Amino acid sequence: xxxxxRCFLSLGIGVAAGTALSPLPWKAMDDSSIWSQNWPWTxxxxxxxxxxxxxxxxxxxxxxxxxxxxxxxxxxxxxGRKDHPVNHGGICVxxxxxxxxxxxxxxxxxxxxxxxxxxxxxxxxxxxxxxxEKLTTLRAExxxxxxxxxxxxxxxxxxxxxxRFLTAFGSSHFxxxxxxxxxxxxxxxxxxxxxxxxxxxxxxxxxxxxFGAGIIDGWGSPVRMIQANSAWKTxxxxxVQVEPMLSSTAAKSDQWLPSNPxxxxxxxxxxxxxxxxxxxxxxxxIDDHSDGFKAWGAHILNNYHPDKVAEVTGIDSQxxxxxxxxxxxxxxxxxxxxxxxxxxxxxxxxxxxxxxLNVLVGNxxxxxxxxxLPEPDYISWPEIVLDATADSGLRARPISMGGEWxxxxxxxxxxxxxxxNFLFVANANPCYTLTDTKEAIKAFQKIPxxxxxxxxxxxxxxxxxxxxxxxxxxxxxxxxPVASGLRNHLVGLIKxxxxxxxxxxxxGDVIITMAKSLKGSIEASFxxxxxxxxxxxxxxxxxxxxTDKGYLELNxxxxxxxxxxxxxxxxxxxxxxxxxxxxxxMGLILIPGDxxxxxxxxxxxPPFVMKTVPDTVLKNNDSLVQINPKTAEKLGLKKNGYAxxxxxxxxxxxxxxxxxxIGENVISFPRGLGHTAxxxxxxxxxxxxxxxxxxxxxPVSGLDVAWGIxxxxxxx
Amino acid sequence: MTQEHRKEKKYGMVIDLDKCTGCxxxxxxxxxxxxxxxxxxxxxxxxxxxxxxxxxxxxGKPYPNEEICYLPRPCMHCEGHNGHSPCVTVCPAIxxxxxxxTGIVSQIPTRCFGCRYCMGACPYHAxxxxxxxxxxxxxxxxSLSPNVSxxxxxxxEKCTFCFxxxxxxxxxxxxxxxxxxxxxxxxxxxxxACPAGAITFGDLLNKExxxxxxxxxxxxxxxxxxxxxxxKVYYLSSREWVRRSGDNYHPDExxxxxxxxx
Numbered sequence: 001x002x003x004x005x006r007c008f009l010s011l012g013i014g015v016a017a018g019t020a021l022s023p024l025p026w027k028a029m030d031d032s033s034i035w036s037q038n039w040p041w042t043x044x045x046x047x048x049x050x051x052x053x054x055x056x057x058x059x060x061x062x063x064x065x066x067x068x069x070x071x072x073x074x075x076x077x078x079x080g081r082k083d084h085p086v087n088h089g090g091i092c093v094x095x096x097x098x099x100x101x102x103x104x105x106x107x108x109x110x111x112x113x114x115x116x117x118x119x120x121x122x123x124x125x126x127x128x129x130x131x132x133e134k135l136t137t138l139r140a141e142x143x144x145x146x147x148x149x150x151x152x153x154x155x156x157x158x159x160x161x162x163x164r165f166l167t168a169f170g171s172s173h174f175x176x177x178x179x180x181x182x183x184x185x186x187x188x189x190x191x192x193x194x195x196x197x198x199x200x201x202x203x204x205x206x207x208x209x210x211f212g213a214g215i216i217d218g219w220g221s222p223v224r225m226i227q228a229n230s231a232w233k234t235x236x237x238x239x240v241q242v243e244p245m246l247s248s249t250a251a252k253s254d255q256w257l258p259s260n261p262x263x264x265x266x267x268x269x270x271x272x273x274x275x276x277x278x279x280x281x282x283x284x285x286i287d288d289h290s291d292g293f294k295a296w297g298a299h300i301l302n303n304y305h306p307d308k309v310a311e312v313t314g315i316d317s318q319x320x321x322x323x324x325x326x327x328x329x330x331x332x333x334x335x336x337x338x339x340x341x342x343x344x345x346x347x348x349x350x351x352x353x354x355x356x357l358n359v360l361v362g363n364x365x366x367x368x369x370x371x372x373l374p375e376p377d378y379i380s381w382p383e384i385v386l387d388a389t390a391d392s393g394l395r396a397r398p399i400s401m402g403g404e405w406x407x408x409x410x411x412x413x414x415x416x417x418x419x420x421n422f423l424f425v426a427n428a429n430p431c432y433t434l435t436d437t438k439e440a441i442k443a444f445q446k447i448p449x450x451x452x453x454x455x456x457x458x459x460x461x462x463x464x465x466x467x468x469x470x471x472x473x474x475x476x477x478x479x480x481p482v483a484s485g486l487r488n489h490l491v492g493l494i495k496x497x498x499x500x501x502x503x504x505x506x507x508g509d510v511i512i513t514m515a516k517s518l519k520g521s522i523e524a525s526f527x528x529x530x531x532x533x534x535x536x537x538x539x540x541x542x543x544x545x546x547t548d549k550g551y552l553e554l555n556x557x558x559x560x561x562x563x564x565x566x567x568x569x570x571x572x573x574x575x576x577x578x579x580x581x582x583x584x585x586m587g588l589i590l591i592p593g594d595x596x597x598x599x600x601x602x603x604x605x606p607p608f609v610m611k612t613v614p615d616t617v618l619k620n621n622d623s624l625v626q627i628n629p630k631t632a633e634k635l636g637l638k639k640n641g642y643a644x645x646x647x648x649x650x651x652x653x654x655x656x657x658x659x660x661x662i663g664e665n666v667i668s669f670p671r672g673l674g675h676t677a678x679x680x681x682x683x684x685x686x687x688x689x690x691x692x693x694x695x696x697x698x699p700v701s702g703l704d705v706a707w708g709i710x711x712x713x714x715x716x
Numbered sequence: 717m718t719q720e721h722r723k724e725k726k727y728g729m730v731i732d733l734d735k736c737t738g739c740x741x742x743x744x745x746x747x748x749x750x751x752x753x754x755x756x757x758x759x760x761x762x763x764x765x766x767x768x769x770x771x772x773x774x775x776g777k778p779y780p781n782e783e784i785c786y787l788p789r790p791c792m793h794c795e796g797h798n799g800h801s802p803c804v805t806v807c808p809a810i811x812x813x814x815x816x817x818t819g820i821v822s823q824i825p826t827r828c829f830g831c832r833y834c835m836g837a838c839p840y841h842a843x844x845x846x847x848x849x850x851x852x853x854x855x856x857x858x859s860l861s862p863n864v865s866x867x868x869x870x871x872x873e874k875c876t877f878c879f880x881x882x883x884x885x886x887x888x889x890x891x892x893x894x895x896x897x898x899x900x901x902x903x904x905x906x907x908x909a910c911p912a913g914a915i916t917f918g919d920l921l922n923k924e925x926x927x928x929x930x931x932x933x934x935x936x937x938x939x940x941x942x943x944x945x946x947x948k949v950y951y952l953s954s955r956e957w958v959r960r961s962g963d964n965y966h967p968d969e970x971x972x973x974x975x976x977x978x
Binding site for chain 2 (some may be wrong): 033034041042043044045046047048071074075076077078079080087089090091092093096097099100102103104105216222223226227229230233246248251252256258501596597607608609610611612613614615618619620621628660661662663664679680681
């Protein structure tokens with residue numbers, strides 16, 4: 001057949017029309033769009049059997065119960081445990097992000113040793129042999145007292161094992177962070193070695209007066225506090241928030257009293273004046289629970305007239321009278337303090353002024369009031385065996401029960417002629433959380449040999465000489481004592497949800513192994529095969545109940561204990577902790593603005609948490625500082641413009657965020673940013689608040705009670 | 717055996733803004749449940765995928781009279797008039813559809829070819845586009861759930877009221893020989909996680925469900941109600957300025973005044 005032009009054209013048109021009418025182009029388009037979206041690097045999560053396991057969250061001191069959802073052997077979700085007495089099914093951003101810590105890129109996968117500045121993988125045997133050798137030498141040289149330990153808490157078996165190890169070894173250098181609980185303890189007359197911890201029965205109170213406590217910003221046990229707040233809303237119970245800035249708590253309170261920063265104690269005494277003046281106090285209860293009322297009462301009536309208090313605090317006298325009356329007449333009111341998340345202590349004078357209100361209205365050890373509870377006490381271990389070396393080591397420095405405040409650690413390294421030669425760090429990240437961080441790191445680096453037990457490559461692990469990675473909280477057994485202002489303290493059980501992913505070892509086991517290899521009295525102080533046996537025998541008869549329920553409620557029976565008495569203390573002339581810095585050169589006051597959307601403790605925020613950080617807090621890699629528009633105008637600063645933030649402890653480049661929620665000359669940004677370790681999702685983002693502030697010791701207790709610092713902002 | 721029809725349902729949410737503390741737990745509960753990806757920098761909030769996002773509202777007054785209210789915004793699952801949700805009507809690929817059985821606006825990523833008409837149509841900014849392939853750091857893909865497919869570059873995604881949970885609950889109920897789900901059997905991830913108990917989820921048509929009664933609360937309002945989107949997410953606030961910021965009002969108009977379009 002001859003193909004002429006006409007035939008060719010008609011064939012061509014026929015083919016085109018046929019193709020157009022057939023499903024081919026549409027099918028091809030569809031296929032190509034499917035193909036373009038099905039790249040092999042888009043993961044397809046494998047299916048499997050769904051199971052649920054209960055455990056306890058350890059990522060903050062809150063102690064929430066969690067339920068872990070697994071698909072076969074993978075953890076895919078962490079939810080709040082519904083039948084748990086702390087959180088009743090609720091959970092926070094950090095708790096929800098747990099799987100990202102377990103499977104995250106910051107895990108330390110095996111023991112690591114720093115050789116010429118870089119970490120090399122070594123075996124557990126090598127690592128432990130090296131430690132034994134170093135410790136044996138130090139002991140033989142009579143320098144056992146220069147070995148130190150830092151733990152994230154002074155409670156629980158792992159912290160207990162570390163402290164026990166140091167004691168048996170011959171050192172009293174044990175450090176752990178302090179909190180507002182320590183301030184509370186210091187306002188009570190007690191026997192030596194005993195601590196009094198507050199238990200707030202907030203669910204049953206009918207009036208809440210908070211002096212800067214970030215009730216819904218992470219104070220106490222965060223989920224429990226948010227639930228209490230919701231219950232108050234339903235029951236129409238009034239929450240009054242005293243705070244210099246409009247935090248979430250202030251915003252959600254029924255009445256916000258924007259006091260001048262640092263004047264909380266004075267305001268509390270102003271309310272006390274009203275209660276005394278109008279005889280709204282309970283004389284019998286005061287008699288039963290406290291000492292020194294008479295002198296104190298006379299002093300308050302002479303010196304804290306509302307007009308005078310109004311001048312200092314910036315809260316007008318009529319409001320002081322009204323709130324004082326409301327508190328005095330409420331029946332079951334509670335006054336609480338501890339700024340922000342309460343992880344920084346307040347001065348004894350402040351705690352004394354605030355808690356005096358509770359004592360005045362007789363709300364001590366009563367439903368809806370404040371309970372004076374002892375330290376959680378549930379571990380029974382045999383006596384520590386001390387040899388002569390240990391004895392002399394311990395005599396070199398006196399032991400303080402529960403260890404020393406962590407903020408004093410840098411000084412122990414530099415301000416002590418023997419110094420520290422060897423350091424263990426467990427469940428803590430002092431190279432990030434210590435204030436005046438740069439100086440703290442300098443002190444840390446002076447220590448010849450530092451061992452970190454961290455599961456993650458945090459700032460402290462990075463600066464250590466040896467890392468002996470612990471299992472994460474989803475891979476191990478441990479007891480988690482929870483106080484955090486709960487009415488009834490409890491001990492949460494954490495248990496392995498998955499097999500350890502890497503070559504990690506339980507810190508408890510490592511400590512026991514170390515003790516055994518040092519022989520003699522040290523070995524004798526650790527009579528357990530391994531950590532599981534130590535935990536099980538330590539809990540004794542409670543073990544079965546503990547493992548069945550997943551927690552142990554520590555019911556406190558007041559008849560068995562001597563109830564500690566509150567000591568009314570006549571306040572010094574101005575019960576205010578002065579700010580560091582020269583007011584004439586630095587006219588602003590920098591205060592932290594704690595938020596639940598950032599983890600500010602030893603655990604760095606996982607990627608999901610970073611996603612919730614508002615762009616008024618972090619933009620790209622810049623921290624934004626909240627400042628009142630009037631102050632900004634005065635300083636010539638513009639929204640989103642750069643500025644240099646300077647304090648006596650350091651200076652940082654920041655961006656400006658205008659806010660009507662903060663008073664003039666006060667500036668703020670949250671803790672939890674400015675990490676230099678961890679992964680690309682966190683590292684190098686924003687400014688670490690701790691670097692800009694330094695410790696300020698309370699003259700009464702020695703606690704670090706810095707609540708802010710003088711600062712200046714200049715256009716960059 | 718005859719198949720009796722299930723009762724028509726309208727799943728919806730009532731969010732109590734008086735209780736919401738802005739803690740962000742709903743956002744992360746959603747991300748963890750639905751395999752939502754994350755990037756190294758999430759500070760460009762226009763490109764940050766958050767199916768439920770907590771907004772911060774202020775009353776605009778100077779210190780110390782400023783007030784703040786947090787407002788979590790999931791997909792509103794608009795019913796429009798008779799199922800004509802703004803996004804559904806513009807989708808050329810039926811990647812998003814109004815399910816008349818549950819009242820849920822679905823989103824099927826493999827059908828979506830990324831034209832983003834729906835994003836333009838949605839007045840709530842509840843829809844997000846995957847500008848990049850999702851990347852999990854090595855090992856972290858282990859935390860992904862098989863119940864929700866991982867989205868690829870070039871598609872739109874949004875809140876589904878955890879529809880996979882509805883499917884799982886329905887399957888379980890079917891095995892037990894039941895047709896209807898109990899209120900507690902199907903709850904979204906954000907509802908469960910909320911520590912403030914601010915979110916209530918259930919069938920808006922079912923008198924036995926809490927949302928049925930809560931939506932009639934005198935504090936209740938919906939966002940941009942006057943556009944006629946007929947959203948299934950209700951908010952409760954005792955503060956007038958908050959209710960007023962839920963819509964664009966002329967200064968002369970009263971808060972909550974509804975203009976009838978039809």
